Amino acid sequence: MTDNVVLNTINNRRSIREYLDKPVSNEILSLIFKAGFRAPFAAQLCSVIYTRSRDKMKEAGISVYPTAPVHMIFFIDVVRLEKIMAHRGHDYGYDDMMTLWLGMQDVVLMIENLTIAAESLGLGSVLYGLAPLRADSIATTFKVPNRVFPVVGMSVGYPDPAEETEIRPRFPLEMAAFEDEYRDHTDQDIKSCMKVMDEGYIAQGYYIKSRTKVDLIDKEDTIGFDTYSWSEHISRKFRNAFRREGPLLDILQRHGFDLK
Numbered sequence: 216m217t218d219n220v221v222l223n224t225i226n227n228r229r230s231i232r233e234y235l236d237k238p239v240s241n242e243i244l245s246l247i248f249k250a251g252f253r254a255p256f257a258a259q260l261c262s263v264i265y266t267r268s269r270d271k272m273k274e275a276g277i278s279v280y281p282t283a284p285v286h287m288i289f290f291i292d293v294v295r296l297e298k299i300m301a302h303r304g305h306d307y308g309y310d311d312m313m314t315l316w317l318g319m320q321d322v323v324l325m326i327e328n329l330t331i332a333a334e335s336l337g338l339g340s341v342l343y344g345l346a347p348l349r350a351d352s353i354a355t356t357f358k359v360p361n362r363v364f365p366v367v368g369m370s371v372g373y374p375d376p377a378e379e380t381e382i383r384p385r386f387p388l389e390m391a392a393f394e395d396e397y398r399d400h401t402d403q404d405i406k407s408c409m410k411v412m413d414e415g416y417i418a419q420g421y422y423i424k425s426r427t428k429v430d431l432i433d434k435e436d437t438i439g440f441d442t443y444s445w446s447e448h449i450s451r452k453f454r455n456a457f458r459r460e461g462p463l464l465d466i467l468q469r470h471g472f473d474l475k
């Protein structure tokens with residue numbers, strides 16, 4: 216801990232999944248959106264839609280944590296820039312891979328600013344990664360046009376202090392921040408990364424308490440909850456991912472992005 220308020224806010228942030236039954240006012244939402252859009256940007260290729268309706272999120276294909284009062288979906292938004300360019304008499308020149316690359320950066324910088332602003336006002340948040348794979352139902356529910364594409368969803372609200380939330384571990388800094396040149400990870404480095412993450416999550420009882428485990432589709436599961444750890448969890452997620460959901464490329468094409 217330091218006496219630096221910004222650093223303390225950043226370093227104490229953790230995902231919040233249980234909320235107080237306390238509304239979030241429009242004034243507070245305006246403050247955090249304004250802070251979000253103060254992020255550095257390539258071309259402000261981003262928009263957010265928010266709702267207080269859990270049913271609407273369900274209709275859009277995103278199940279939100281039940282006590283969360285406000286929900287958001289963040290989009291890469293190319294339409295607005297294309298309209299501005301049309302007013303200027305210019306055709307759009309970037310290929311869509313570059314468009315999405317820049318748009319992704321604009322969106323995630325905005326989300327992080329907004330998240331920290333929310334924390335500074337006593338709010339908490341949690342992200343929902345399923346949004347891009349639910350682009351069809353999100354577009355229908357929220358009347359989203361082509362070339363506006365969901366990146367991630369989020370709930371925001373006042374954290375329930377009765378619910379214990381811990382600060383989750385991260386890789387050791389020396390494994391991810393390098394001076395002057397990239398340092399390839401040795402087997403020992405990888406083991407240290409796994410040790411910090413696995414021992415940290417097991418000590419917090421994260422998977423036991425939440426009864427969270429990714430099923431193995433085509434292999435016998437020999438790992439019990441007592442030894443199920445972060446590196447096993449993340450490996451299973453990335454192993455199973457697209458067998459369940461289908462390729463993102465097709466979804467992007469359906470929503471007006473030409474990536475062939």
Ligand SMILES: Cc1cc2nc3c(=O)[nH]c(=O)nc-3n(C[C@H](O)[C@H](O)[C@H](O)COP(=O)(O)O)c2cc1C
Nearest residue numbers: 228229230231232341342343344345367381382383
């Ligand atoms: C792109 C993305 C998608 C996420 N999706 C989910 C989600 O669907 N459900 C959830 O409970 N948390 C989700 N999270 C939150 C992560 O699980 C969480 O940030 C991570 O476990 C680290 O914990 P911390 O945020 O408390 O430090 C997501 C985070 C990111 C960046």
